[in-house]
Amino acid sequence: MLSINRYFAIWYFILLYFLKGQIGVPSSIDSSLYFDIVHKDKVVGSLKASQTIEGSKVCYQSFTSIKTQIIKDIQVNYKYDVTFENEFLKKADVNITLNDKPHTETHTQWKDAQYS
Numbered sequence: 001m002l003s004i005n006r007y008f009a010i011w012y013f014i015l016l017y018f019l020k021g022q023i024g025v026p027s028s029i030d031s032s033l034y035f036d037i038v039h040k041d042k043v044v045g046s047l048k049a050s051q052t053i054e055g056s057k058v059c060y061q062s063f064t065s066i067k068t069q070i071i072k073d074i075q076v077n078y079k080y081d082v083t084f085e086n087e088f089l090k091k092a093d094v095n096i097t098l099n100d101k102p103h104t105e106t107h108t109q110w111k112d113a114q115y116s
Helices: 002-022
Strands: 031-039 042-054 057-070 072-085 088-098 101-111
Touching: 031 057
Parallel strands: none
Antiparallel strands: 031 042, 042 057, 057 072, 072 088, 088 101
């Protein structure tokens, strides 16, 4: 299980790095980035991160899929959907499955001057 926690930590680092580098950068071009996830010189998964700009709204979506074996077969899927408007977080949805079973699901939304 220590290795799965390491995957979570790596993913959060990649997401934060991507968001930090993209927020506030004026661009009218939508873009996507693709990464291989490598463990011990073997590709164990993939990551796709996309940015869509519509006026003052910037949406980030990412999907990560990891399939490897640590004592037994493990398949982890991460799906993130984050929306900023005027550089302000409006909503963030996270869905993580582990071996095709829900592991984490969070929905954050700015409503009535607070996050719910």
